Amino acid sequence: MTPRVNPLLEMTRKLGLLWRSVVRLLQDRQALRQNLGHLRRSYRAGGLQHLKGALLSIPPKVEPGSWIFYQHLLATNVLPRIRNQIASQGAPVLVSIIVPTYNTEPGMLKEMLNSVKNQVYPNWELCIADDCSTEPHVRTILEAYAAKDPRIKLHFADQNKGVACASNQAISMATGAFVVLLDHDDLLEPQAIFRAAEAVIHNDADMIYSDELMISADRKKMLYHAHRPAFSPEYLRGHPYIVHMVGFRTQLLRDIGGFDEALRISQDYDLILRASERAQKIVHLPEILYLWRVHESSAGHDQAAKVMEVSSAVLQRHHDRSHTHGTIVPGAGFNFFATRYPLQPGLRVAIIIPTKNHGDLVRQCVDSIHATVKEVAFDIIVIDHESTDPATIEYLASVGDKARVMRYEGPFNFSTINNWAIAQLPDQYSHYLLCNNDIEAIKPGWLERMVELGQDPSVGMVGAELLYPDRRSVQHAGVCVGAFGIAEHYGKYLEVDPDAHDIRYLGRLAIPHEISAVTAACALIRKDAFDAVQGMDELLRVGFGDVDLCLRVLQKGWRILQCPAAILIHHESYTRGKSFNEDPHPEDSAAFVARWKDFLALGDPYHNPCLLLTQHSWHVKTPMHCSFESRRRVFERDAATGRQKIYHG
Numbered sequence: 001m002t003p004r005v006n007p008l009l010e011m012t013r014k015l016g017l018l019w020r021s022v023v024r025l026l027q028d029r030q031a032l033r034q035n036l037g038h039l040r041r042s043y044r045a046g047g048l049q050h051l052k053g054a055l056l057s058i059p060p061k062v063e064p065g066s067w068i069f070y071q072h073l074l075a076t077n078v079l080p081r082i083r084n085q086i087a088s089q090g091a092p093v094l095v096s097i098i099v100p101t102y103n104t105e106p107g108m109l110k111e112m113l114n115s116v117k118n119q120v121y122p123n124w125e126l127c128i129a130d131d132c133s134t135e136p137h138v139r140t141i142l143e144a145y146a147a148k149d150p151r152i153k154l155h156f157a158d159q160n161k162g163v164a165c166a167s168n169q170a171i172s173m174a175t176g177a178f179v180v181l182l183d184h185d186d187l188l189e190p191q192a193i194f195r196a197a198e199a200v201i202h203n204d205a206d207m208i209y210s211d212e213l214m215i216s217a218d219r220k221k222m223l224y225h226a227h228r229p230a231f232s233p234e235y236l237r238g239h240p241y242i243v244h245m246v247g248f249r250t251q252l253l254r255d256i257g258g259f260d261e262a263l264r265i266s267q268d269y270d271l272i273l274r275a276s277e278r279a280q281k282i283v284h285l286p287e288i289l290y291l292w293r294v295h296e297s298s299a300g301h302d303q304a305a306k307v308m309e310v311s312s313a314v315l316q317r318h319h320d321r322s323h324t325h326g327t328i329v330p331g332a333g334f335n336f337f338a339t340r341y342p343l344q345p346g347l348r349v350a351i352i353i354p355t356k357n358h359g360d361l362v363r364q365c366v367d368s369i370h371a372t373v374k375e376v377a378f379d380i381i382v383i384d385h386e387s388t389d390p391a392t393i394e395y396l397a398s399v400g401d402k403a404r405v406m407r408y409e410g411p412f413n414f415s416t417i418n419n420w421a422i423a424q425l426p427d428q429y430s431h432y433l434l435c436n437n438d439i440e441a442i443k444p445g446w447l448e449r450m451v452e453l454g455q456d457p458s459v460g461m462v463g464a465e466l467l468y469p470d471r472r473s474v475q476h477a478g479v480c481v482g483a484f485g486i487a488e489h490y491g492k493y494l495e496v497d498p499d500a501h502d503i504r505y506l507g508r509l510a511i512p513h514e515i516s517a518v519t520a521a522c523a524l525i526r527k528d529a530f531d532a533v534q535g536m537d538e539l540l541r542v543g544f545g546d547v548d549l550c551l552r553v554l555q556k557g558w559r560i561l562q563c564p565a566a567i568l569i570h571h572e573s574y575t576r577g578k579s580f581n582e583d584p585h586p587e588d589s590a591a592f593v594a595r596w597k598d599f600l601a602l603g604d605p606y607h608n609p610c611l612l613l614t615q616h617s618w619h620v621k622t623p624m625h626c627s628f629e630s631r632r633r634v635f636e637r638d639a640a641t642g643r644q645k646i647y648h649g
Helices: 007-027 029-057 066-088 106-117 136-148 163-173 192-203 233-238 250-255 267-278 304-322 359-372 390-398 414-423 446-454 527-532 545-555 586-595 597-602
Strands: 095-101 124-130 152-156 178-181 207-216 222-226 246-249 281-294 327-330 337-340 348-355 377-385 404-408 431-435 439-441 459-467 474-476 479-481 487-489 522-526 559-570 633-637 644-648
Touching (some): 124 163, 163 267, 178 192, 178 250, 192 207, 233 559, 246 250, 250 267, 304 337, 359 390, 359 439, 359 446, 446 459, 446 522, 446 559, 474 487, 522 545, 545 586
Parallel strands (some): 095 124, 207 281, 348 431
Antiparallel strands (some): 207 222, 431 522, 633 644
């Protein structure tokens, strides 16, 4: 028997979320002032529905004491269990911690060293290569610590050659099977090396990375939470979102030649790109394991232009090695990059638009597509589901060569209609674009950008970024499976500038990235992917058929990408209506939950477990998530086929 969503409980839950948002605003005058304009505009744009959504998009206040409380939970609830597990664990892996030093401030140097010595996992070695520091305290401190702990290994260079050279020297000293990188002025959380060892022992990791917290130099202020998704190759090409903590199989580092010593900056981005090209298993540790201390001398902060120049060149070399034919163009801001891919010959897209009546919307949709798509061959197929409106019938009869009209008869079933339409088409199409009749294209090049990504044989589907008719509020920026109990759009009701890239949330609104699902309101799918999963599941008549399609494509090893450069208007629910407080498709919801209960239980791998599932955006949980269970997310690449798997380790 399929489980059913209780409408009363669902309404109660949503009202509770709204009430907490209202109370939070009333208690925080600064937050009220900051959001009042957005709330007013939301109400004017979409009435109470939009106002409710805007309230839910306001991030919860992160209290200054939350980090202190998190540390208390870690010390009392998590670390004792880890110590017990280590005591019973046999054949531990040796982890080599690599640190290049140069004129490190005394207090920071000691704190870095102490953060290593305080690791609950004891089977580590600390390989420090000093790059000919001119400050005598550096050698004095390092030698004093090494004298007390034989796990600390030192090398002092006789001339300064840069951080890449020093890092390679430290790597040459490593005897562990796995290497973790640590900057000389940063800190590891006490469970960090244990989590790295877990990934090596249980997941056979070639590469790992964790979440991190940016803090002030004096450790008194939390500046930024970096809670990352599972490994996303396309995301990494647009933004070096993997920074700290990062580790590699030692042999992998040596096989790729370590750091490029010709680079004085961006050497870490270059290394991560090269290692990720070779790594078969990349494990994300969704936990704050690294404290990045931000100060005036932090690498890259005082030479942004040079960083962009070098990183662009590094990224271009990655594309050249990967044979993607990508070309780097200016991105959305500092450390953001855009890639353009040449369109392959022979591509043709069938744009499928089901409708019943609403000829004015169909006309707007068809005309806007013709006005904005110039470089991709396409045909528009309008599926007329028994329209009775005379104006619609007249328009469809006169549409001419702008679109082909096919008449479908039978009960409404969104999945069936799309499957039927595609089954009627010739084999000339490389891709299908599933498109609602209430979509309006507003900027040239949107389909070109989607096809650029979708032509990659490893990419099964590509989603667009959809705005509400006010052109300021996000309706869809990908789908989080599990949000609000089942699935929901990312970014919903966020206010953005449609003429500028928004780099909030680690750039999730600015650069293409892997994701678990996108909406069929505007989704590109490869013909061979659609055929492989046998189209949409007709059991799901209206709700969640698109999410189900995406998950089945994902299961087959194709990547699914969200494309922020494809920005369109979605005149949502003009045709079929939508309720905030009631599930309009309870049977579909129940069937989806029953089918994907294991996926829902484990969590969407592209949604960090430290982030809320009761918000449309990427907001941090309060109190901060603290758990003994690591919930590792594993990206595994099949070297022979190029297909991928994303799963929990």
